[in-house]
Amino acid sequence: xxxxxxxxxxxxxxxxxxxxxxxxxxxxxxxxxxxxxxxxxxxxxxxxxxxxxxxxxxxxxxxxxxxxxxxxxxxxxxxxxxxxxxxxxxxxxxxxxxxxxxxxxxxxxxxxxxxxxxxxxxxxxxxxxxxxxxxxxxxxxxxxxxxxxxxxxxxxxxxxxxxxxxxxxxxxxxxxxxxxxxxxxxxxxxxxxxxxxxxxxxxxxxxxxxxxxxxxxxxxxxxxxxxxxxxxxxxxxxxxxxxxxxxxxxxxxxxxxxxxxxxxxxxxxxxxxxxxxxxxxxxxxxxxxxxxxxxxxxxxxxxxxxxxxxxxxxxxxxxxxxxxxxxxxxxxxxxxxxxxxxxxxxxxxxxxxxxxxxxxxxxxxxxxxxxxxxxxxxx
Amino acid sequence: xxxxxxxxxxxxxxxxxxxxxxxxxxxxxxxxxxxxxxxxxxxxxxxxxxxxxxxxxxxxxxxxxxxxxxxxx
Numbered sequence: 001x002x003x004x005x006x007x008x009x010x011x012x013x014x015x016x017x018x019x020x021x022x023x024x025x026x027x028x029x030x031x032x033x034x035x036x037x038x039x040x041x042x043x044x045x046x047x048x049x050x051x052x053x054x055x056x057x058x059x060x061x062x063x064x065x066x067x068x069x070x071x072x073x074x075x076x077x078x079x080x081x082x083x084x085x086x087x088x089x090x091x092x093x094x095x096x097x098x099x100x101x102x103x104x105x106x107x108x109x110x111x112x113x114x115x116x117x118x119x120x121x122x123x124x125x126x127x128x129x130x131x132x133x134x135x136x137x138x139x140x141x142x143x144x145x146x147x148x149x150x151x152x153x154x155x156x157x158x159x160x161x162x163x164x165x166x167x168x169x170x171x172x173x174x175x176x177x178x179x180x181x182x183x184x185x186x187x188x189x190x191x192x193x194x195x196x197x198x199x200x201x202x203x204x205x206x207x208x209x210x211x212x213x214x215x216x217x218x219x220x221x222x223x224x225x226x227x228x229x230x231x232x233x234x235x236x237x238x239x240x241x242x243x244x245x246x247x248x249x250x251x252x253x254x255x256x257x258x259x260x261x262x263x264x265x266x267x268x269x270x271x272x273x274x275x276x277x278x279x280x281x282x283x284x285x286x287x288x289x290x291x292x293x294x295x296x297x298x299x300x301x302x303x304x305x306x307x308x309x310x311x312x313x314x315x316x317x318x319x320x321x322x323x324x325x326x327x328x329x330x331x332x333x334x335x336x337x338x339x340x341x342x343x344x345x346x347x348x349x350x351x352x353x354x355x356x357x358x359x360x361x362x363x364x365x366x367x368x369x370x371x372x373x374x375x376x377x378x379x
Numbered sequence: 380x381x382x383x384x385x386x387x388x389x390x391x392x393x394x395x396x397x398x399x400x401x402x403x404x405x406x407x408x409x410x411x412x413x414x415x416x417x418x419x420x421x422x423x424x425x426x427x428x429x430x431x432x433x434x435x436x437x438x439x440x441x442x443x444x445x446x447x448x449x450x451x452x
Contacts, residue, residue: 041389240418
């Protein structure tokens with residue numbers, strides 16, 4: 001099998017991740033932050049270590065800024081629903097994933113929030129920022145945008161957008177589902193107020209892990225309430241540490257697997273991973289471009305403007321036909337709308353969808369060659 | 380008298396432990412329950428007032444101070 005669907009979730013995982021998960025089940029089986037026995041505190045110490053590593057990785061002040069979630073979508077919901085009040089306005093990009101659009105639409109319907117869409121100009125950060133600026137108004141409380149499109153790979157100028165938000169007295173949420181582990185992100189340098197990440201893509205952790213990293217958690221109401229392991233006598237949600245947002249039992253094996261994933265990425269280095277994957281996709285792009293039957297929708301991907309994702313179509317064929325053909329030959333790709341109808345509307349591929357190829361550090365040149373061979377055969 | 384300093388969540392307790400370690404103060408983490416609720420405490424053979432001063436300086440919220448009448452130091 002050749003797996004080229006790493007934008008959905010990365011596969012395979014490093015063996016260290018698998019071992020950590022097994023180890024967690026065998027040796028860290030107590031519930032952290034609940035009991036007072038040594039076993040619980042030992043497990044809690046491992047979780048705390050993971051918080052510290054995440055804080056360092058993303059430039060946060062400390063482990064108290066790290067909130068574990070089920071996935072990136074959960075983190076995004078926590079911010080949107082915890083931060084926005086009736087009458088607030090939000091500016092998003094025209095490429096957003098349903099993880100941003102759907103909760104926003106829900107907030108429009110139930111809480112009287114408004115939002116506007118800004119156009120993205122690939123490779124022209126200033127024009128993109130202008131576009132966002134034109135949509136801002138005195139009620140704008142938040143810019144919520146992806147760091148890079150899960151369909152087209154286009155990167156947004158998040159630091160400039162953060163400056164724009166702050167100049168307007170607003171804050172910025174960055175959906176880094178596709179960029180954590182592939183792009184250097186530092187919440188202080190990049191001035192990000194709320195950074196939402198997937199644990200299971202570029203960070204090579206297991207599915208069921210996500211993180212919200214923020215220095216502004218005091219701005220967020222909790223959207224879920226329940227047991228946090230402390231102040232049990234009180235009916236109020238404790239206002240204490242990241243645990244305030246982590247109700248119920250957290251995914252210990254997942255988090256400890258994520259810790260190993262972070263160690264793996266740190267060992268190789270983000271820059272090296274990004275260069276490797278980008279070279280594979282550049283090679284793919286150049287070969288697809290030569291074929292007149294292939295439709296590509298962006299310019300040649302450069303590391304400054306793109307992450308390593310290529311989406312394409314073959315003539316007017318439904319994208320599912322191509323992915324089905326590839327699947328018959330044991331190549332895994334994703335076709336359709338990729339939970340991002342807006343991204344497809346922006347590129348007029350809403351009816352056809354597109355076939356997306358996304359590598360990981362485990363993807364080889366041989367894998368890409370084989371995919372190219374089969375795409376040619378399909379054509 | 381070795382008092383227990385209540386810092387709330389386990390994350391705060393580990394953070395407190397890290398901060399105190401940087402100040403050469405060895406601490407232990409325990410969980411206690413009383414009528415105010417339950418939470419994690421740090422306990423050390425050192426002077427509790429000094430511990431509280433260091434933790435407050437480092438923005439660790441102190442939620443209470445309890446006599447150590449059941450933990451053996």
